[in-house]
Amino acid sequence: MEPAFDPATLTQSWPKPANPRPIVTFGAGSIVGDAHFPAYRKAGFPVAGLYDPDRAKAEKLANEWGVKVFTSVEEAMAVEGAVFDLATPPARHAEVLSALPDGAAALIQKPMGSNLEEATEILTLCREKNLKAAVNFQLRFAPMMLALKDAVRQGWLGEVVDFDAWLALATPWQLWPFLKGLPRIEIAMHSIHYLDFVRQLLGDPKGVHAKTIGHPGHDVAQTRTSAILDYGETVRCALSVNHDHDFGRKHQACEFRICGTQGAAYLKLGVNLDYPRGEPDVLEIFPKGGDGWVNVPLAGTWFPDAFAGRMANLQRFVSGEDDTLVSSAEDAWNTMALVEAAYQSSAAPATPLAKRP
Template sequence: MTFDPTTLRQWWPKPSSPKPIVIFGAGSIVGDAHLPAYRKGGFPVAGIFDPNADKANALADQWGIRAFASEEEALGADGVIFDLATPPAAHAAILSRLPRGSFALIQKPMGSDLNQASEILKVCRERDIKAAVNFQLRFAPMMLALYDAVEKGLLGDVVDFDAWLALATPWGLWPFLKGLPRIEIAMHSIHYLDFIRGLLGNPQGVHAKTIGHPNHDVAQTRTAAILDYGDKVRCVLSVNHDHDFGRKFQACEFRISGTKGAAYIKLGVNLDYPKGEPDELWIRAAGETEWAEVKLEGAWFPDAFVNRMANLQRFASGEDETLVGSVEDAWQTMALVEAAYQSSATPATPIAALPKA
């Protein structure tokens, strides 16, 4: 074997002098991912603010950090990175109050729809805020390694991308989703669409259908989508969150095929959620006859959050020239999401009636 899986990149370089982080929001994602990631990455947390002071104080006590007494106090912190772990509809208003020239991380999605994404982009431009959106799947160790393999030519030219999900997602864990008109693509498959854009660039268009399920009232939990990359690349997503018949035949996986090699990715966190299973990455590199497993050093949660913040911190300090997933780039992911919903709402081409015998 000439391909050495241990040479693939899994971690973003750490900043030499990380800036303290001010967190807006004290929801479950902060305690489950943001704070564990920042502690693991060695990023100092200046404090946390939430309009619900009891939630902020409880989380602050749990992690030994400061709870700001007011939004004004949080906004007054100097030389920090602002982390907006807030609901999509709240992003623009908070950004409009950040100090000019700030650096910020915005929880995905970038607003509830494309109109809100455009407002967020406008605010960031007007206030010179250098912001990234937390589409952190691009930064998961398995995905950094996959990107590295593609960049090194181990797969040749990518010509096929398949996402296949057949699993049981416990939507009841997120009561705030109840009544929302857009769920599956806007809150879940958006991660995959953003990752695919990072791998293949912007598609020419999208064909999609997203629907609910008769066993519950969540707006959408099942999606089928084709991303149009012309006549060379086939890109398909089959997503079913209602395959609730035991673990045996469930799946959450990507298959990426090139002209010379291929890769297989298991996204373990979504299986038996929230317990999850280990992620996996396998590559059959150009010139090889066997598949090789890439031993992963971390998982999507929380390690993608470590890498995501590392890039933002290094961009803020001038150590990185490019802010991956900036608001300018993330807006295009939101545009793809919008196009998918518009496609889903468009009647399909009818089949011509068969001629009568």
């Protein structure tokens, strides 16, 4: 007789490195104060300092967190044994990576460049400079996602055959001024997290059907996306994303439904429902052999805990404590290829209807 499902047995965190390395952060945008620094402080990771070409912006953030401001890229690069944390706009990644010492460890903010061409340039740089580089697809490290993957690994869902992502919410795009004027927004900057997580859970799809559009109420390039990932005749995978559902909290949603042959899971991604303050994340599992939904008490949230797990894996890989670098530059390129395919699909004409005879 199999043991009953016990949510307390599910892994929800990534082990910390035995000897954390100093972190040098490039960029002083809102994501650093909202997630990077809170996560590193909570995990006990030392932050050596930050650099941003906007000195006033850098000093403001540094004063809030009690960290050093580097006066130049060269000064920031000189920190011995550092892990370089690139919280930079995608078009600036290659420039910063080019300046890093050969063999350095780097965490690259997603996306891995503005498009697949830039992602390929970044991948080539990482190879040529022998960088130990990972991309900050930190959703993989959220406590709810680690627990879900552990439940799948233990067989509590059976074989995963259905993945649904449903988002209807109001996203404050104004918090990220560097997005203004960019031609690619929704998939490249937001749903890329979900596409990346789907890749980890289900592998690479054969292809994608997608449509991504803006909204007449503002000038953000795209804020609404529908996508179907092709996994053949057994697995269905669909994403419905609407960042313009700005009609109060009552009918907003940010959730995944994952069904297997013997069980299922439901997740609520709380941070997006009141960003950046957020609501609690939720994970419920209907386990194989069970007779109802079981709530999994979570030991943390996507923001900021996933950022600590992401950094922990990179640091442990550099020290030899982890054998695998999750979301390495090599693997992240495949997520960028999926993003590129989605934009190509969106730009292509749909299958036309037949004309009535």
